[in-house]
């Protein structure tokens with residue numbers, strides 16, 4: 001007998017209520033070359049971080065042109081504004097958010113300035129590594145490791161940062177950086193487009209690798 005929930009569901013989605021008919025003999029899926037190829041990509045991109053980067057950058061169309069654009073934007077804009085950007089993220093955003101700030105407090109619930117400084121310094125190292133623009137195995141393993149320290153593996157057993165907070169913070173930094181760029185390059189729309197396109201691709205590439213260990217068994 002269907003439960004009240006199931007009945008309500010079936011009324012809302014009548015297609016779901018239809019009896020499902022088997023299509024017959026199951027297809028041995030890996031015998032189909034196209035599926036086999038896709039499976040190999042899935043397996044390779046799960047086990048080999050450089051293959052993951054290769055696939056993701058092909059799919060996103062992240063090319064040497066994007067790397068050149070990022071380098072140019074770093075020289076012209078990001079490096080001269082790095083301290084300002086870090087100050088904003090830590091001293092304005094993180095410590096004032098009702099949830100994000102929880103990780104910057106001492107036992108009494110007050111923001112620990114000393115700890116904020118430590119974390120800001122660690123974040124600076126991470127950003128400096130990104131702006132080197134060396135997309136090699138060492139770099140991607142480092143990105144993966146930084147993500148992994150936010151979940152209880154490899155020793156940090158009492159630390160768990162919910163994924164939505166990472167997404168919220170990445171999203172916040174993304175739009176904050178883009179607004180700064182938009183202001184700085186308002187009279188150079190082509191350059192602005194080039195920079196923001198390249199950074200958008202890089203953000204998505206990093207966000208993927210950063211979260212690998214959030215989904216360890218089925219990454």
Ligand code: HEM
Pocket residue numbers: 099100101103122123126146149150159161165166169170173
């Ligand atoms: C944009 C997303 C984020 C980035 C890029 C990032 C970056 C980093 C980096 C580079 C480290 C230091 C790793 C090391 O060198 O030891 C770290 C550690 C840490 N992060 Fe994040 N993080 C992000 C999101 C968050 C969020 C949303 C929180 C929670 C508010 C958070 C809380 C922590 C904590 C508690 C540590 C451990 C610090 C310690 O070892 O005491 N992170 N993060």
